[in-house]
Amino acid sequence: PADLTQLADSSPVQQTVYVPTEYNADIGxxxxxxxxxxxxxxxxxxxxxxxxxxxxxxxxxxxxxxxxxxxxxxxxxxxxxxxxxxxxxxxxxxxxxxxxxxxxxxxxxxxxxxxxxxxxxxxxxVYDQNGGNLSNSKEAIGVYYLLYDKGQYVSSGTNLNPRTIIGIKPDGTLMLYALDGRQPGFSEGLGLTDVAKHLVDLGCSTVVNMDGGGSTVMAVRAGGMDSRAVAKNSPSEKNQRKTTNGLLLVYDERGDSDAEHLHTYPSQPLAMPGADIQLKTYASNNKYEPVSLRKSIGYNLDSDSDGSVDENGLFTAGRAIGTAVIEVESGDLSTTAQVDIQNKITFAPNVRNLEIDPGEIFDINVTAKFGYAPIASRDSLFIWTCDPVIGTIDANGLFQATNESGIAGNIYVEYNGVQQTIPV
Known part of the structure; x- marks a missing residue:
């Protein structure tokens, strides 16, 4: 028979049993x-x-x-x-x-x-909440806003900011677009509405806005010149921001040693009538990597263009406003360079006012812009005058002060009817 006394005196035994329960949650x-x-x-x-x-x-x-x-x-x-x-x-x-x-x-x-x-x-x-075909994608990157799709503007906004935009053309071509901003006097940026309209004008049927702002950077390996990608824009924070992701275009293997393409720089520069631009030409292989040219380079100005270009690629703009086309050849390779010639400029001398010793010489230089973009200029393209009492100034902006002290007056620099004054 069982010892009931012993059973009654025994301490109870407690066990913990873990029973798994289903728990579902969305990952944010x-x-x-x-x-x-x-x-x-x-x-x-x-x-x-x-x-x-x-x-x-x-x-x-x-x-x-x-x-x-x-x-x-x-x-x-x-x-x-x-x-x-x-x-x-x-x-x-x-x-x-x-x-x-x-x-x-x-x-x-x-x-x-x-x-x-x-x-x-x-x-x-992981599933596509929109019921799309993302399961067939090999690479994916998040976007902030869909701006334009199926003939409709989807998102709008007018705040001016740097932008990183991807446009898709009807044939599937991708357009990668970076726009600087938040830099008064250089680039203010664009609003979402305007940047969408701009890419639609460039032929895109779908436009999406990436992060942008201080994250906007586009690094490009310029064909024939760069052996690695170099940032070509001006980030609003002056330096490249550390970001979580980016879109990197790569290729699998190195190219060969033969030259297949010519590249002339600067690309589509601006010049005032009469200004000089030094063109330089490089060669690249089938992967656009830099390679050596085995034959000399020849430069010729298109017959419909105004200006001149010498055998070393020094282009001098003519008086006509418009686009000058320079034909570039090396053996059986060829390319063209274009220079946009404009005279509706803004300009600024390198001094706002000048305090100078009697008899001293000072060289005044001018920088010019077409809109926000720098434009090639030359000091002799401007008209230089000064009040005779303070000294003399030549056609290149070289000022010679009078030998007398305690004299005050002005230097004047003029272009296309616009004059600026430099107190002396």
Whole structure:
């Protein structure tokens, strides 16, 4: 018979049984730092070697078995195992085969994440909410606004800012467009409405706005001249901003050693009538990489153009307003260079006022612009005069002060009926 006394005196035994319950949640951000929204974030190794969180967080390390399994694809599902739940920790390391679910410690997701059980399975599915064909894409990058599509302007705005824009033409051609801004006197930028209209005018049937602002940078390897991509625009913060992503165009293999293309620089420069521009020509191979030219370069001015060009590529603009075309040849290779000649300019001398010793000489120079763009000029193209009492000035802006002291007057520089005064 059982010893009932012994059973009655025994202490009760308590066991905890974990019963997995299904939990579904939308991931708010992928490879994006924590923000004010207290959303659910997902990170993989492409983000960084750690989550870089700096506040109290709940972070769950998921093991996907291999780096390939940790890659997200539209229409695909990742099945991973909970390796560790870190409650109250932050800046969790991310292994090559791992993902990390992360949220702020006081967010609506924190309690559920903290209750995930090591060893349990987590499924992460990615789908296109718009029902498109993103599952066929090999590369994808997020955009801020769809500006124009299917013949309609979708988004609008008038705030002037730097812009990074992608336009798509009806034949599928991509137009990559960068516009500087926030730099008075150089470039103010454009509003969303105007930049969309501009790209539609250039033949695009779809226009999207990328991040832009201080992130706007376009780096280009100029054919025949650059061996690597060089930033060609002027970022509004003076330096390139660190950004999460970008669009990089690459090719698989080096080109050969034969010259296939000619490139003449500067590209489409501006010049005042009578100004000089030194043209330089380079060669590139079938991959537009710099290669040497084996034959001499010849420059000839198109018969309908006004001006002259010598054998070394020094172009002198004629008096006619318009576009001058220079034909460039080297052996069986050829290209053309175009110079836009304009006289509706603004100009500024390199001094606003001048204080000078008796008998001293000072060379005054002028810079000119057509709109915001620099335009080639020459000091002798301007009319220089001064009050005789202060000295003399020649046709190139070289001023010779009088030998007397205590004298005051003005220097005058004029072009196309516009005059500026320099007090002396």
């Amino acid at each position: 951000y992928f490879n994006v730092p924590h923000g004010e929204g207290k959303a659910l974030h997902l990170y993989n190794r492409q983000y960084a070697s750690s989550t870089k969180t700096s506040e109290n967080s709940v972070e769950v390390i998921l093991d996907a078995d291999s780096p390939e399994n940790a890659e997200l694809t539209v229409g695909g599902t990742i099945t991973a195992t909970v390796a560790e739940v870190r409650n109250g920790n932050y800046n969790t390391p991310i292994g090559d085969s791992q993902l990390v679910l992360s949220t702020a410690g006081d967010s609506a997701y924190a309690v559920q994440l903290a209750q995930l059980i090591p060893g349990s399975q987590v499924e992460i599915s």
